[in-house]
Amino acid sequence: xxxxxxxxxxxxxxxxxxxxxxxxxxxxxxxxxxxxxxxxxxxxxxxxxxxxxxxxxxxxxxxxxxxxxxxxxxxxxxxxxxxxxxxxxxxxxxxxxxxxxxxxxxxxxxxxxxxxxxxxxxxxxxxxxxxxxxxxxxxxxxxxxxxxxxxxxxxxxxxxxxxxxxxxxxxxxxxxxxxxxxxxxxxxxxxxxxxxxxxxxxx
Amino acid sequence: xxxxxxxxxxxxxxxxxxxxxxxxxxxxxxxxxxxxxxxxxxxxxxxxxxxxxxxxxxxxxxxxxxxxxxxxxxxxxxxxxxxxxxxxxxxxxxxxxxxxxxxxxxxxxxxxxxxxxxxxxxxxxxxxxxxxxxxxxxxxxxxxxxxxxxxxxxxxxxxxxxxxxxxxxxxxxxxxxxxxxxxxxxxxxxxxxxxxxxxxxxxxxxxxxxxxxxxxxxxxxxxxxxxxxxxxxxxxxxxxxxxxxxxxxxxxxxxxxxxxxxxxxxxxxxxxxxxxxxxxxxxxxxxxxxxxxxxxxxxxxxxxxxxxxxxxxxxxxxxxxxxxxxxxxxxxxxxxxxxxxxxxxxxxxxxxxxxxxxxxxxxxxxxxxxxxxx
Numbered sequence: 001x002x003x004x005x006x007x008x009x010x011x012x013x014x015x016x017x018x019x020x021x022x023x024x025x026x027x028x029x030x031x032x033x034x035x036x037x038x039x040x041x042x043x044x045x046x047x048x049x050x051x052x053x054x055x056x057x058x059x060x061x062x063x064x065x066x067x068x069x070x071x072x073x074x075x076x077x078x079x080x081x082x083x084x085x086x087x088x089x090x091x092x093x094x095x096x097x098x099x100x101x102x103x104x105x106x107x108x109x110x111x112x113x114x115x116x117x118x119x120x121x122x123x124x125x126x127x128x129x130x131x132x133x134x135x136x137x138x139x140x141x142x143x144x145x146x147x148x149x150x151x152x153x154x155x156x157x158x159x160x161x162x163x164x165x166x167x168x169x170x171x172x173x174x175x176x177x178x179x180x181x182x183x184x185x186x187x188x189x190x191x192x193x194x195x196x197x198x199x200x201x202x203x
Numbered sequence: 204x205x206x207x208x209x210x211x212x213x214x215x216x217x218x219x220x221x222x223x224x225x226x227x228x229x230x231x232x233x234x235x236x237x238x239x240x241x242x243x244x245x246x247x248x249x250x251x252x253x254x255x256x257x258x259x260x261x262x263x264x265x266x267x268x269x270x271x272x273x274x275x276x277x278x279x280x281x282x283x284x285x286x287x288x289x290x291x292x293x294x295x296x297x298x299x300x301x302x303x304x305x306x307x308x309x310x311x312x313x314x315x316x317x318x319x320x321x322x323x324x325x326x327x328x329x330x331x332x333x334x335x336x337x338x339x340x341x342x343x344x345x346x347x348x349x350x351x352x353x354x355x356x357x358x359x360x361x362x363x364x365x366x367x368x369x370x371x372x373x374x375x376x377x378x379x380x381x382x383x384x385x386x387x388x389x390x391x392x393x394x395x396x397x398x399x400x401x402x403x404x405x406x407x408x409x410x411x412x413x414x415x416x417x418x419x420x421x422x423x424x425x426x427x428x429x430x431x432x433x434x435x436x437x438x439x440x441x442x443x444x445x446x447x448x449x450x451x452x453x454x455x456x457x458x459x460x461x462x463x464x465x466x467x468x469x470x471x472x473x474x475x476x477x478x479x480x481x482x483x484x485x486x487x488x489x490x491x492x493x494x495x496x497x498x499x500x501x502x503x504x505x506x507x508x509x510x511x512x513x514x515x516x517x518x519x520x521x522x523x524x525x526x527x528x529x530x531x532x533x534x535x536x537x538x539x540x541x542x543x544x545x546x547x548x549x550x551x552x553x554x555x556x557x558x559x560x561x562x563x564x565x566x567x568x569x570x571x572x573x574x575x576x577x
Contacts, residue, residue: 024508024527025296052421056511058524058537101511101524101539105421105437111511136424138547139249147255162250162576171255 001029004049004112011044012037020115030099030113035127038116039154042133045102051112054134056101057141059148061173063121064094094121096150100130100137118150121173129155147172214238220561222251228325229572233549233561240557245550249543252576260536265291265503268536270362276542276574277359278321279314281351282516284364289445290512290523291366295505297498303368304447305488309381310354310363311514312477312484316388317347318517319470319477322569323395326467329566330408336399343391346384353377367498378485385481392474400468408463413552413564415461423548426541427519429568432469433461439515446514451480466567504531518542518569538577542570 001019008017008031016034033041045051067090072083096118103110118125129152131137141152142161149170152158160167169176221232230251236244256275260268272287273280285307292299299307324340348358353374355361363370399405415425420433430437438455440448456472458465507529513522519541526535545568553561 022508024294024506024510026293026508026510028293028510030509054424055426055513055520056522056524056537056539058535060526060535099524101522105435108437108442113511134424135422136544136547139543147257162253162255164250172258 001031001112004045005031007049008041008044011048012040015041017041028111028113030115032115032117035116035118038114038130039128039133042100042114042130045112045114046133050104050106051102051110053103053105053110054100054130054136055103055111056099057130057137057144058099058101059144059150059172060097060099061121061148062095062097063174065092066090067092095119096121096125096148098127098141098144098150098152121149125149126151126153128153129158131155146170149173215243218558222248228565228570231565231570231572231575233565235553235558235561237558240559242553242556242558242561245553245561247546247549249576252572254577256577257536257538261533264501264531265505265533266366266500268533269364270360273360273362274573275538275540275577276516276518276521276571278571279318279517280359280361281310281314281355281363282514282521284361285311285446286512286514286516286521287523288364288366289514290510290525291505293512294508294510294525294527295366295503297367298495299446300368300492300495302372302489302491303493303495305484306369306373306493307364307446308448308451308484309481309488310351312481313347313350313381315477315517316474316481317344318569319474320344322470323399323467325569326563326566327399327405329562330405339395339398343388350377350381350384353380365494365498365500366503368492368494370494372493378488381481382485385478385485388478389475392471392478396471400471406464408560408563409467409567410462410464411460412463412560413556413567415548415552417461419548419551420461423551424544425519425548426545427516428469428473429466429519429545431456432458432465434458439513439520443513445512451483453477453480463563463567466569470569502531504529509535513539516541518571518574519545538574540574540577542572542574543577546570546575 005019015037018032020030020032022029069088069090071086071088073086074081075084098116100114102112116127118127127150129141131141132154139161141155144150145152145158146160146163147170215236215238218235218237220235222230232248234246234248235242256271260271269284269287272283275283320340320343324337327336351361352358354377355363415433417434420430420435434457436455436457441455453476456469458469505527507527509526511522511524513520521541522539524537525533528534552564
């Protein structure tokens with residue numbers, strides 16, 4: 001992963017790319033790419049490094065959360081220097097993430113994981129579509145748009161894919177609540193029941 | 204089906220194929236625009252079987268997602284189990300018991316056999332050979348399902364793999380029955396080929412229909428037999444060497460032009476290679492525990508991190524992308540469905556062909572709607 005990162009930094013010095021460390025035993029680290037540079041980085045990976053196969057595209061939702069951090073401060077207490085631990089709560093704003101898993105069929109290497117983040121979860125949810133680079137991202141980006149609400153600029157046909165067109169929300173988001181009357185629909189039966197009720201009450 | 208004069212031009216009509224069309228392998232719909240009999244536009248419509256599998260899995264424990272994976276591609280539940288178990292094992296760094304690795308290879312190759320056999324029957328059904336071919340294919344498939352039933356308790360909803368191994372050991376006599384079935388299998392394939400591969404109608408319906416170049420197949424994300432039919436030498440069993448596939452000798456068949464005939468024949472050839480792997484695996488399977496005793500199943504909490512694990516499923520690259528936050532539920536549970544992604548190029552393949560070929564092209568890709576819509 002580090003040599004891929006080096007190659008990107010050499011070829012595209014102005015692009016924002018950083019390594020995201022994966023603490024787990026799988027040690028599949030990923031590259032966080034700036035939103036504006038995603039297209040250029042993707043084309044470089046495909047054309048120069050041979051990552052010709054975009055296997056998996058996945059949306060991930062990160063709602064706003066609070067992170068507790070312990071900070072060490074040196075303070076003068078009664079004329080003696082002391083280290084005092086204070087716990088600070090920091091707000092991390094929420095964002096959506098599109099994750100791409102790339103393989104090279106030519107060189108039989110991979111996976112390289114690309115992550116692109118949106119600005120927030122409501123208004124600023126656009127990222128560049130990579131469908132023009134890898135056609136295989138087509139349906140999967142539509143799925144991320146449908147279920148997470150990430151907008152992919154430059155996608156040739158960005159429509160809902162699994163949910164129906166009139167559906168308003170994005171069900172894979174962490175704060176999505178399914179309506180509890182989801183399966184309710186008025187039937188002729190209700191009218192009949194109402195009539196029966198009216199008749200029995202009159203009698 | 205409904206016929207409407209097209210909005211685009213008075214010359215063409217719009218036809219809605221599905222979702223209840225008998226040849227569409229489930230509730231799958233294609234909005235097709237026809238000029239005479241020629242397809243000028245095709246739009247797949249998904250979602251009739253959507254139940255948001257990923258959301259369900261994110262609300263359940265890690266182990267509770269295992270039986271749900273059976274319902275993805277319900278023709279091949281055991282490979283789905285394996286793909287998920289493999290991803291979790293990568294995520295948490297779990298070793299797999301030696302005997303379980305062999306059982307996994309044997310069950311996965313049996314799954315591949317029965318999937319490819321069922322595929323032959325389905326494609327012939329799509330071409331109008333109703334019944335006979337499918338019955339022959341299902342006779343063989345049923346024998347393999349009987350094996351699954353005696354091993355796991357269910358014909359199709361197996362729920363068999365566990366993190367670090369399998370749920371239970373092989374029942375007594377199971378390997379002998381399997382060996383007998385595997386030894387007799389090439390005879391069935393010969394019979395099927397004698398009936399079919401030289402058949403004039405079959406050749407006329409398959410050869411030269413919807414060819415696909417290697418570059419297009421790679422860029423379009425094709426995987427599994429569809430990718431190899433286009434002439435690409437890429438088998439995840441060889442490339443990733445997951446499980447213990449590096450201990451077995453097998454060849455990776457490839458097509459030349461990537462037309463429907465190549466996609467059809469590659470399944471027959473792969474089935475023959477699977478028979479070879481099965482023979483080797485059954486001969487050397489060791490005794491021992493079938494699950495790693497250190498691996499926790501209930502109350503399993505992998506360390507925070509993420510992993511993408513994939514296997515060569517019978518339909519293509521089946522992958523699971525998992526993110527753990529240290530709790531007892533997956534934070535993100537993503538399935539890479541080969542059936543859905545192999546449909547990416549469906550429109551390109553179908554435009555310019557006749558309407559009767561659309562069914563054959565769809566059949567030659569081999570999809571299962573439980574996996575497409577999830």
